[in-house]
Amino acid sequence: MYIDLTKLSEGRKDFDETIQVDLDEESVRLLEPCRIFGELKKGIVQVDVAGKIIAKVEMECSRCLTPVESTLEISFKVSYITEEHYTNEKDSELHGEELEISIYDGEKIDLTDLAREQILLNLPAQTFCSENCQGLCPKCGANLNQKTCDCETKEIDPRWANLKNLRF
Ligand SMILES: [Zn+2]
Ligand SMILES: [Zn+2]
Known part of the structure; x- marks a missing residue:
């Protein structure tokens, strides 16, 4: 799922999509397409994408390996810049901010990639089927x-x- 930026001049755009994401991980899988929604702001140099992902996943209990369902709610804020700008600007004002920087091709934002990355980054380190497993x-x-x-x-x-x- 892509957001096409070529038709969007400077400005903002809301999005709300439900997408299937292949997490490509053995220990966790997505039980249903996840919802990703938020706001995209296109500036001259960078594109800021902020929003939320709601994903229902199944992970293994860290103690007994029983599959456990849980719903992740992930808030994210990612800035996209082109490779060219990344080289030019990595030491300037983008640097040091608490933003995640991703490279994009200047034309489209890949929401599927974004969702996969954010889900994998935000998985709990441990999951338990019950407190006293x-x-x-x-x-x-x-x-x-x-x-x-x-x-x-x-x-x-x-x-x-x-x-x-x-x-x-
Ligand atoms: Zn367990
Ligand atoms: Zn035994």
Whole structure:
């Protein structure tokens, strides 16, 4: 999904789109097309895009790997400049502001790319199916929320439980 800027001279434009985004990540997927809405301001040098993304995603519980649904609400503010200007201006007034700078081709803004980037940037570091998720047995891999196993029961250091979830 693109916003075409060639027909937009200096000025502003509101947008509100629902788009399908392929996150291309193993541990998280989008459950339905996400909504992205906001305002675009086209200046002489840069295009400022600010708004919100609402995305319903499914992630794995960091302890027991059960899929967990959650809805992310992400506020974003990104400035687009062309590559040419990026080289010229990166040390000038754009520098140091708390803005994310993206390069664009001077003609269109790719909302799909923008949404994918923002969703991946804003994923929580950890997700839990419930506050007191028991995780997986480190010995037999049983989901301890669903059953107890016969393995030696001792307190599992949560740091080890997390290591267990790393994929190699
Ligand atoms: Zn869990
Ligand atoms: Zn076990």
